[in-house]
Amino acid sequence: MKISATPHLVLLLLLNTHLFQSPVQVQANDETGNRVVVSLTPETERFGNQKMFWLGLHMEILEGWHVYWRNPGDSGLPTTIHWHDHPLLEPGVIHWPYPKIFDEEGISTYGYSGEVDLLIPVRVKHEKLDKKPDKTELLKAEVRWLVCKDICIPESAVVSLEIGPDRSFPAYSPEGKQRLDHAKATIPEQTPYWQARARIDNDAFVIALFALSEDAIRPDADHVYFFPNDPGRIEHSLPQTNGWEGDTLFVRTPVSRYLSTPPDQLSGVFYSPQGWFSNQETRAIELTFPLNP
């Protein structure tokens, strides 16, 4: 991977922090030859009382390779999980940690390297809990992802999580729980305390962000980055120009050449390494906002 643009390099380094806190040496899986090793990590030792719990799809990615966020950017594909029906558990949609930017030959993509936990909320079907399983059961899923370096390889695996008769997860570990807690902090917060509006001006989206809480801080505009949730909205490889005007933060990002009809609204993740609130913990917020003509 070649990192071409300096602002992106800075951002890349800033964005890297959450993923490089516990570096792992990953080797290609001997059995499958896969460059990514996937497994399921439960947040809890057993289920039964709670309505839901979190599960992590842990991805250990071979050094130099990366996998993709929900909007992969100019190329690539997001990871997908196809869950098998389970009598007691109902996994929901993936909650994506905020991504990093990968720049290559004038193309920018969004994704993850090193290791990442994609988070999945799991609903416990309390209405079926009376039917006590008489044997160990498995929660199973087929996972597909595209892993890229200078070339891309589609890979897949079947993952399963063993469930004991007392509804325990033998795979539970305090280390796994700690990792999931850390991953949860990287999930963009859906907050009513920041709001946005956007308009198109000179082939660029101009997004105005303003806080509705005294607890909000003024992040350094130069380090803020907007990751749109959907592909085909912005030119991912062009720089975003930001600035404060009074109490409003403006993010200017060029419209994609491939966007035929502008949508009524935009949604996406705003990242700030300094955070968005005085606790400085919320580094990414997810907002949906109108796009006025």
Added chain:
Amino acid sequence: MKQISTLLLVLCFGILSFAHAESPKGPEIGKKAPDFKLPDAHGKEHMLSNFEGRYVVLEWLNHDCPFVVKHYASGNMQMLQERYRDKGVVWLSIISSAPGKQGYLEPEQAIKVTKEKKAKPTAVLLDPEGKVGRAYDARVTPHMYIIDPEGMLVYMGAIDDIRSTSVDDVEGARNYVSEALDLLLAGEKVKKAATQPYGCTVKY
């Protein structure tokens, strides 16, 4: 008061000055497509402007890219090439991979692979320096373009609307290229002239 002033500012933010967005590179819909001259795998030179009077499809190609494999293993790309060549359309598959990079083919390899894949383009053009790829801002394989008989660009983007590497997704996808060609050949305008392309990066 503070919130009102913020809202006022937001309502007026059109007047604020910002550096203009970088101008988009590459060709633009409704404008003249960049002319080029490239050799095919047999060494014969092809010039875009020589095809004036006919619709021309440009297909960026890398046979080792899983997104390209999807459309060749399913027979989708070959079917499109044959169907539209039969209707008088010129179909040029362009390889912009640099020597040593994925997808690069020496001329004799390109002939062999084209035969093996039963591909039916008008020609496979070799662009190892990536000049034509860059002129068109070809970002991925397959990245598709359609040029009208006057040499104007009328479509650029994805081959279809399902971003995946799975052969199973070909059937049931909305194929933007065939949709555009059918409209154009019927004398109508393209409905969706630009779509977000998907695929592997072009290996310049």
